[in-house]
Each structure stands twice: as structure tokens, then as C-alpha cells.
Amino acid sequence: MTPTLLLTEELISRPSVTPDDAGCLEILERRLAALGFANERLDSGPADFRVSNLWAKRPGATADAPVLVFAGHTDVVPTGPLERWSQAPFVPTHREGRLYGRGVADMKSSIAAFVVAVEEFIAAVPNPSIAIALLLTSDEEGPAVDGTVHVCRVLQARGERLDWCIVGEPTAVEHTGDMVKNGRRGSMNGKLTVRGIQGHIAYPQLARNPIHQALPALAELAAIEWDKGNDFFPPTSFQVSNIHGGTGASNVIPGDVVIDFNFRFCTESTSEGLQARVGEVLDRHGLEYDMAWSISGQPFLTEPGTLVHAVSDAIRAETGLSTELSTTGGTSDGRFISRICPQVLECGPPNAMIHKIDEYLEVAELEPLKNIYRRTLENLAKGAR
Numbered sequence: 079m080t081p082t083l084l085l086t087e088e089l090i091s092r093p094s095v096t097p098d099d100a101g102c103l104e105i106l107e108r109r110l111a112a113l114g115f116a117n118e119r120l121d122s123g124p125a126d127f128r129v130s131n132l133w134a135k136r137p138g139a140t141a142d143a144p145v146l147v148f149a150g151h152t153d154v155v156p157t158g159p160l161e162r163w164s165q166a167p168f169v170p171t172h173r174e175g176r177l178y179g180r181g182v183a184d185m186k187s188s189i190a191a192f193v194v195a196v197e198e199f200i201a202a203v204p205n206p207s208i209a210i211a212l213l214l215t216s217d218e219e220g221p222a223v224d225g226t227v228h229v230c231r232v233l234q235a236r237g238e239r240l241d242w243c244i245v246g247e248p249t250a251v252e253h254t255g256d257m258v259k260n261g262r263r264g265s266m267n268g269k270l271t272v273r274g275i276q277g278h279i280a281y282p283q284l285a286r287n288p289i290h291q292a293l294p295a296l297a298e299l300a301a302i303e304w305d306k307g308n309d310f311f312p313p314t315s316f317q318v319s320n321i322h323g324g325t326g327a328s329n330v331i332p333g334d335v336v337i338d339f340n341f342r343f344c345t346e347s348t349s350e351g352l353q354a355r356v357g358e359v360l361d362r363h364g365l366e367y368d369m370a371w372s373i374s375g376q377p378f379l380t381e382p383g384t385l386v387h388a389v390s391d392a393i394r395a396e397t398g399l400s401t402e403l404s405t406t407g408g409t410s411d412g413r414f415i416s417r418i419c420p421q422v423l424e425c426g427p428p429n430a431m432i433h434k435i436d437e438y439l440e441v442a443e444l445e446p447l448k449n450i451y452r453r454t455l456e457n458l459a460k461g462a463r
Contacts, residue, residue: 082448085190087170090179096153099130099216110134113200123224129217131229138209144241145209148192151218154181155433162435176438183439184432188246195451207462226411240419242385245412248429254443255393259424261379261405266341269370276333285331289323295363311344311405345377375413385421392453
């Protein structure tokens with residue numbers, strides 16, 4: 079077995095259902111300390127939902143050496159019904175060339191590949207021209223309020239400089255390296271409460287139906303072209319997810335209706351601009367309403383440059399693939415890191431089995447993943463000389 083496979087199995091065996099790290103960080107801290115990393119725990123959150131965070135950094139050859147950060151999460155989603163698994167989810171199991179276990183693809187294989195890649199790189203280049211850091215949390219699959227976002231605030235407050243970041247999210251489609259994410263759309267939720275006047279359904283003149291009032295405004299919002307997107311992002315999307323109205327009785331006009339919707343927005347729009355445009359539509363339709371907004375993350379984009387070229391070249395050298403840059407999918411912790419780091423890229427193994435029953439990863443994907451990370455280190459170090 080390779081060191082990458084052994085470490086992946088060791089991490090899978092820890093039942094780190096979010097936000098419980100289950101001792102994963104202690105395993106990693108020991109490996110990193112032996113390489114000269116300074117390990118700093120930045121745990122956060124209330125006692126009943128404590129989040130484990132690690133910031134580990136190894137200096138470069140000079141005090142102003144550029145910094146590459148490997149970022150990821152040790153927490154995994156719940157297993158779902160245990161009886162539906164072919165084997166125990168936290169017992170690494172091999173079958174037909176596949177490694178099974180919760181978190182193998184999302185994202186304990188990436189974390190293992192990070193560490194082994196760094197070990198191999200430091201063995202070959204003990205005093206590299208770049209500094210290397212790892213930012214790891216147990217709060218990516220959960221609320222994501224005491225994990226990476228907390229560490230980024232701490233780093234920003236003390237003026238830590240980050241130059242490049244690779245997030246180990248599973249980004250590949252068929253084989254490791256065929257797709258990486260060089261950005262993500264922003265996500266913003268709206269909760270709209272339209273107020274009417276409750277009354278008997280046989281006397282509509284004595285009531286005011288908020289559902290009827292809201293529908294024309296919703297139709298207009300659904301038809302708006304918010305932007306045209308750009309070379310990296312599709313157009314911004316508006317989608318209604320839930321509508322709650324009525325008392326349950328068939329003869330009562332409801333007093334209010336609550337409508338949940340979401341924007342997945344690109345860098346051509348801003349959260350403030352979208353909120354203002356929604357308000358203009360609602361006001362023009364004469365609605366009596368309350369609006370509550372929540373932003374899960376702002377969009378970010380890393381255009382082709384030093385990091386994209388270093389990773390793309392590493393993928394081509396290791397696999398022969400010309401990687402596809404993509405901004406599709408949901409959000410990741412890259413949305414927080416991008417606020418303090420100018421170049422953020424997500425690169426990891428295939429994502430077809432993430433969060434599923436019997437999550438697995440082809441064992442053959444592990445060594446290429448580790449080698450891509452190591453080659454990226456080599457490429458960035460050469461460029462920093």
C-alpha cells in the first residue's frame with residue numbers, strides 16, 4: 079500500500095461526522111510537525127458544537143517567500159441508513175479496485191494527498207523558495223460559521239499573507255484532473271412575507287389575498303434576465319424554492335404568504351444590486367411585505383495566471399489531460415479564502431459518489447492526485463526562485 083492510501087484509510091476510520099473531527103487533526107498534526115510545520119489550533123464555537131480548526135505553516139527560504147495553502151475539511155456528512163451500506167461506513171473496505179468509506183472522496187483522500195505530497199516535496203527540497211500552509215476544519219459540511227471563515231478572520235486580523243490556495247474539493251468528472259474549479263457562484267437566499275387580510279373565501283371583498291397579490295410579482299421576477307454571465311460564469315439564476323400560505327382550510331383566505339427563493343449569482347451582479355432590483359419590483363406591484371436576506375457566499379473567480387498554470391501544467395504532466403476550468407456546482411470554503419487570498423483553485427478527485435450510500439473512490443485515482451499536488455509545489459517553487 080502507498081503512503082497516500084494508508085493515510086486515507088486512517089482518516090476514513092475516524093467517524094468525523096460534522097462538526098466532530100474525531101481525532102483526524104491530531105493524526106495530521108503529528109505528520110506535519112515532523113516536517114517542520116508550526117501547528118496552531120484555532121478551534122471555535124459553543125461547547126455543544128465545537129469546531130476543530132488547524133492552521134499549520136512551514137516557512138520558506140526567505141521571510142517574504144510566497145505562501146501556498148492547501149485547504150480542506152475533515153468532517154463528513156452523516157452516513158444515512160446504516161443498513162443500506164454494503165459495509166460499515168467508517169471501516170475502509172476494498173472491493174474491485176475501489177476504496178469504500180464515508181468521506182473517501184469528500185475529502186479525506188485529498189487531505190491525505192496534500193500531506194504525502196508535501197512530505198515528498200520537502201524530502202527533495204528541504205529549503206524551498208515558497209512557504210507551505212494547511213488550513214483544515216471540521217465545519218464545512220455543517221453551518222460553516224466556526225470553521226474556515228473563522229480562521230480566515232484570524233489570519234486577516236494579524237496580517238497573514240496568502241498568495242495561492244488549493245482547495246481539495248472533489249472536482250473531477252471522470253478522472254482526477256479532468257476538471258478544476260477556478261471560481262464559484264455566489265448564493266443568496268430571500269424570504270419574502272407578503273401580508274394580506276384574512277377572511278372568508280365567500281367574501282373576497284372583505285379580505286385581501288396575499289397569494290393573488292404576490293403571483294404577478296413572482297412571475298416578473300422569474301422572467302427577468304439578471305445578467306448575461308461572462309466567459310467563466312453562466313447567467314445569474316433566480317429560483318423559488320418554497321411557498322407557504324393558507325390555514326389548511328379550504329374556505330379561508332390567508333392573511334399572509336411566505337416565499338423562499340435563491341439567487342445563484344455570478345461576478346456580473348452584486349448582492350446589493352440584486353436586492354435593490356427585487357425591492358423595486360415588489361414596490362412597483364404595491365405589495366405590503368417584509369423581506370429577509372441571507373448570503374451564503376459571494377462569488378469568486380481566479381482567472382488564468384500563476385496558480386492556474388501551475389496546476390494545469392501539473393495535471394498535464396501527470397495525466398496527459400488538458401484540464402477544464404469550471405465554476406459550476408455549489409459553494410465551497412473557497413468563498414471565504416478568496417477574501418484574503420487572490421488566487422484560489424479547487425482541485426480534487428472524481429465527485430460522482432460524494433455524499434452517497436457506499437461512497438467510494440477508485441484506488442487508481444489516489445497517486446495521480448498526490449502527484450498533481452506535488453508537481454504543483456514544484457512548479458510554484460521554480461517560479462518563485
